[in-house]
Amino acid sequence: MLQQTQVSRVVEPWEKFLKAFPTPAKCADASLADVLKLWGGLGFSRRAKALHETSKMIRDLHKGKVPSSLEELRSLKGVGEYTANAIASFAFGIPVAILDTNVGRILSRGVANKTLNQNEARALVSELLPKTQIAQFNQAMLDLGAQFCKSKPLCDQCPVATSCAWKLNGGSDPAIKSAGVSKPQSTFKGSDRQVRGRVLAQLRVAPVSMTKLRGLLSEVEPVRLQSVVDGLVHDGLIEQRGRMMQLHGE
Numbered sequence: 118m119l120q121q122t123q124v125s126r127v128v129e130p131w132e133k134f135l136k137a138f139p140t141p142a143k144c145a146d147a148s149l150a151d152v153l154k155l156w157g158g159l160g161f162s163r164r165a166k167a168l169h170e171t172s173k174m175i176r177d178l179h180k181g182k183v184p185s186s187l188e189e190l191r192s193l194k195g196v197g198e199y200t201a202n203a204i205a206s207f208a209f210g211i212p213v214a215i216l217d218t219n220v221g222r223i224l225s226r227g228v229a230n231k232t233l234n235q236n237e238a239r240a241l242v243s244e245l246l247p248k249t250q251i252a253q254f255n256q257a258m259l260d261l262g263a264q265f266c267k268s269k270p271l272c273d274q275c276p277v278a279t280s281c282a283w284k285l286n287g288g289s290d291p292a293i294k295s296a297g298v299s300k301p302q303s304t305f306k307g308s309d310r311q312v313r314g315r316v317l318a319q320l321r322v323a324p325v326s327m328t329k330l331r332g333l334l335s336e337v338e339p340v341r342l343q344s345v346v347d348g349l350v351h352d353g354l355i356e357q358r359g360r361m362m363q364l365h366g367e
Contacts, residue, residue: 130155141172141176153354162314167194174192183204199215215242222262226282226284227281232293261277316355319334
């Protein structure tokens with residue numbers, strides 16, 4: 118849920134989701150439609166589908182328990198290096214560093230005072246990793262980047278400003294385009310992503326025919342709307358049953 122989404126938007130859906138699906142098996146046993154309904158408001162619904170598929174893998178291949186090794190975590194649907202390392206560190210105490218956009222800014226500004234590519238940032242954060250309190254270190258780095266070392270840094274408030282290489286030595290901001298772990302999102306308003314979200318929002322309420330869907334989204338050109346619907350079908354998020362469009366597995 119936190120991938121490319123602010124924490125403030127995640128808290129309420131996360132609490133509802135855990136109440137409905139307290140274990141991976143509970144999520145796996147539910148229909149994709151039920152998962153998508155609880156995903157409302159978060160966007161990027163393919164993440165919901167990946168989570169549903171991962172829950173099935175955990176249920177069927179790992180006896181209902183989240184695997185603890187990096188290799189097994191990376192084998193799960195939708196789990197990349199960042200997510201795998203975060204789970205390994207926070208849940209299992211495995212000594213691996215977490216690298217995201219926030220951490221990348223700290224490394225490029227506070228430590229190196231130069232723009233870092235992804236491999237350089239990965240090597241540097243791993244070098245900084247302490248021998249103990251791994252999870253605390255990773256959490257501190259994430260929080261420091263999220264609260265102080267932002268894209269527009271709050272240097273006057275930053276608790277490590279006095280040891281920041283960029284503040285001490287000056288120069289242009291080295292964090293711009295540094296670490297390469299996150300790409301800027303395209304504009305949401307008016308995009309196909311927005312139309313996809315509106316189609317899914319309608320189908321969370323009830324199945325509808327394409328004719329009614331065109332009426333509900335009358336400002337969207339029919340050809341474009343059909344293309345968006347076809348994309349949602351291709352992604353396995355919705356399906357057509359007779360004349361009606363519905364969430365997959367409804």
